[in-house]
Amino acid sequence: EDQVTQSPEALRLQEGESSSLNCSYTVSGLRGLFWYRQDPGKGPEFLFTLYSAGEEKEKERLKATLTKKESFLHITAPKPEDSATYLCAVKSGGSYIPTFGRGTSLIVHP
Amino acid sequence: DGGITQSPKYLFRKEGQNVTLSCEQNLNHDAMYWYRQDPGQGLRLIYYSQIVNDFQKGDIAEGYSVSREKKESFPLTVTSAQKNPTAFYLCASSSPGQGDEKLFFGSGTQLSVL
Numbered sequence: 074e075d076q077v078t079q080s081p082e083a084l085r086l087q088e089g090e091s092s093s094l095n096c097s098y099t100v101s102g103l104r105g106l107f108w109y110r111q112d113p114g115k116g117p118e119f120l121f122t123l124y125s126a127g128e129e130k131e132k133e134r135l136k137a138t139l140t141k142k143e144s145f146l147h148i149t150a151p152k153p154e155d156s157a158t159y160l161c162a163v164k165s166g167g168s169y170i171p172t173f174g175r176g177t178s179l180i181v182h183p
Numbered sequence: 184d185g186g187i188t189q190s191p192k193y194l195f196r197k198e199g200q201n202v203t204l205s206c207e208q209n210l211n212h213d214a215m216y217w218y219r220q221d222p223g224q225g226l227r228l229i230y231y232s233q234i235v236n237d238f239q240k241g242d243i244a245e246g247y248s249v250s251r252e253k254k255e256s257f258p259l260t261v262t263s264a265q266k267n268p269t270a271f272y273l274c275a276s277s278s279p280g281q282g283d284e285k286l287f288f289g290s291g292t293q294l295s296v297l
Contacts, residue, residue, distance in 0.1 A: 082223075105284055116189075116273050116288030117226075160226070162286075169214065169279040170241075171286065175225040 075100045075165050079174035086151055086181050094146040094177045096161030104164040106144050107171060108137050111158045120146075120159075151181045185210045189274050189289035195297050196261065196268060204259045204292045206274035214279055215257040216286070219243060220271040229272075232257055261294060269295050 076099040086092055098106065105124050109117035121130045123139040130137050134155065136147040146159055158178045162171040187208045196202045208215065214233050218226040228241030232251040246265025251257055257276075261268045271293050275286040 077225075107285055109286075109288075114271075114291070114293070116187075116275075116290050117286075119285045119287070122285055162226075164284060169277070169284060170216075170228065170231060173218075173226040175223065 075163055075172040077161055077163055077172050077174035079159075079161050079177050081177060082175070083178045084180070086148075086179070088152055088181055088183050089150045091147070091149045091151070093148070094159055094179070096144040096146070096174055097142060098144070098161075098163045100163050100165035100172075102166045104166065104169075106139055107162045107164075108144070108146055109160040109162065111160055111176070113158075117160055148179070151179075153181045153183050155179065156181045187274055187276055187287055187289035189272075189292050191292060192290065194292055194294045196294060197297050199263045201260055201262050202294070204261070204272055204274075204294070206257045206259065206289060207255055208257075208274075208276045208287070209255060210276055210278070210287060211254070212276035212278045212287070213254070214277045215251070216275040216277075217241075217247070217249065217257070217259045218273040218275065220273060220291075226273065229259065 078097045080095045108120040111117040121137040126141045128139050134149050138145045158176045160176045162173045164171050190205045216231045217229040230249040232238035248260045274289040
């Protein structure tokens with residue numbers, strides 16, 4: 074059974090204070106690891122897909138990296154508008170149904 | 184613009200009542216999904232459909248029903264058998280056969296019990 078654990082559950086940062094969110098996973102044959110951003114009362118929005126260890130992707134202040142056991146979402150010099158819940162999900166083997174973690178709630182104070 | 188439309192945004196259910204949540208997509212996606220989200224919880228899969236006229240139960244299907252009569256539509260009915268229906272419901276779609284496996288989500292429906 075696929076498992077996804079995200080940490081920390083909640084993170085408070087000052088504007089400009091860089092940090093990282095962690096997504097640890099256990100799957101039988103990774104088909105893809107996905108990061109989504111979710112604002113309160115809205116549906117998640119896709120950020121990145123990572124397929125193999127060593128892969129990295131960037132978008133503005135966000136950078137996602139992948140190893141064989143975990144993924145990190147690095148946030149560089151965050152701004153208050155980066156405040157949201159960040160969800161990690163994995164797909165494995167022959168299944169196209171993703172397994173989601175519980176998310177990390179990020180608050181960036183001005 | 185292509186996307187997924189969920190309605191209504193807010194829904195209230197009386198005890199013993201069935202309610203239906205609408206989900207429509209114009210992305211030409213084959214696969215559609217329904218998730219339930221409770222505060223502090225991840226997304227839990229209720230039902231999913233790979234093609235028209237076919238659907239499978241997810242992890243928490245009890246008390247819910249779906250239909251997939253059209254490619255664009257995947258409505259979810261919350262039946263009176265679901266004793267704790269208060270949650271945020273999310274519909275999603277994807278096109279798994281075309282190499283792009285990310286999910287596209289609707290804006291959600293908040294269901295509450297009166």
